[in-house]
Amino acid sequence: MSDPKKPRAGGAPSVEFHGEQDGGPERQLKGKLVTLFQSEPAVQQAFLAKIQAGGERSVALCILAESGDEEALVDKVSRVFAGTFQRSQHLDILFLDDKQLPDITKVCRAFYPVRITHN
Numbered sequence: 402m403s404d405p406k407k408p409r410a411g412g413a414p415s416v417e418f419h420g421e422q423d424g425g426p427e428r429q430l431k432g433k434l435v436t437l438f439q440s441e442p443a444v445q446q447a448f449l450a451k452i453q454a455g456g457e458r459s460v461a462l463c464i465l466a467e468s469g470d471e472e473a474l475v476d477k478v479s480r481v482f483a484g485t486f487q488r489s490q491h492l493d494i495l496f497l498d499d500k501q502l503p504d505i506t507k508v509c510r511a512f513y514p515v516r517i518t519h520n
């Protein structure tokens with residue numbers, strides 16, 4: 402039986418993106434992930450998105466990254482997630498490809514890299 406708290410990584414080509422997942426706990430998680438990703442040069446962009454894949458709706462951390470050690474990155478994200486959410490929660494992780502990037506950016510904004518806006 403799998404640990405419900407451990408993020409599940411995957412790359413499903415038939416993913417629909419339905420918007421950004423945002424709220425207080427999610428902002429806390431995003432802040433911690435920004436800190437992590439700053440030390441991970443392979444990570445180019447990250448989104449916390451509501452998705453539908455295989456008929457199921459869930460929330461996924463969607464990462465655009467150069468090829469590298471995805472398993473090690475999933476492990477690091479798992480530790481950050483475990484320190485933020487209850488044991489019964491899980492987080493799917495999707496490594497985006499170039500075809501998925503335009504679809505996700507239509508409905509969700511990247512939280513990494515951090516965009517600084519000037520007024």
